[in-house]
Amino acid sequence: GAGVSQSPSNKVTEKGKDVELRCDPISGHTALYWYRQSLGQGLEFLIYFQGNSAPDKSGLPSDRFSAERTGGSVSTLTIQRTQQEDSAVYLCASSLAVGVTEAFFGQGTRLTVV
Amino acid sequence: RKEVEQDPGPFNVPEGATVAFNCTYSNSASQSFFWYRQDCRKEPKLLMSVYSSGNEDGRFTAQLNRASQYISLLIRDSKLSDSATYLCVVTMDSNYQLIWGAGTKLIIKP
Numbered sequence: 436g437a438g439v440s441q442s443p444s445n446k447v448t449e450k451g452k453d454v455e456l457r458c459d460p461i462s463g464h465t466a467l468y469w470y471r472q473s474l475g476q477g478l479e480f481l482i483y484f485q486g487n488s489a490p491d492k493s494g495l496p497s498d499r500f501s502a503e504r505t506g507g508s509v510s511t512l513t514i515q516r517t518q519q520e521d522s523a524v525y526l527c528a529s530s531l532a533v534g535v536t537e538a539f540f541g542q543g544t545r546l547t548v549v
Numbered sequence: 550r551k552e553v554e555q556d557p558g559p560f561n562v563p564e565g566a567t568v569a570f571n572c573t574y575s576n577s578a579s580q581s582f583f584w585y586r587q588d589c590r591k592e593p594k595l596l597m598s599v600y601s602s603g604n605e606d607g608r609f610t611a612q613l614n615r616a617s618q619y620i621s622l623l624i625r626d627s628k629l630s631d632s633a634t635y636l637c638v639v640t641m642d643s644n645y646q647l648i649w650g651a652g653t654k655l656i657i658k659p
Binding site for chain 1: 650
């Protein structure tokens, strides 16, 4: 596709369940970012993948959060044993990461934990 | 101190006025700078890059002051549609990691 694609666009889950959020970046983009944003708040950095380098996981809020990026393309963010405070919009972005590093965002996944 | 800081606002500005806000960054090694715009419940989208020489795009002017480590965004003849949150981003070419400000909320009033 032409842009960053995220799925699902909305997810309602019960507290304690695991969820997987998917991000399909723009083809050829080596950098991929996951962010979390609560209503009215700024972007909270979660994790950053850059090429074959080890990901920067410094933003993951707890060990219930993990992410992987297979084949340098699609990424999956997994949240285990979801809690109500995990409710937010999860945004994925990708960039070429060489020269002009403009990031393009997907439309996000709105996660609601009930 | 946060790596990138912005006044959260909101800036309440009458339509047609000029408004400016700044974004300060702490790492002098920062190399690339951008302004993004985020509408309510939407994803951020690039507004403009910020070059060392400054750049202008229609009613929008962005400037970089490396000595004082800040970037600025000036909006002239503001429109109701300019109401949004403006996010500044800096990157370091060492690892291309994006460092985001928390955003400045702008409200243009008729």
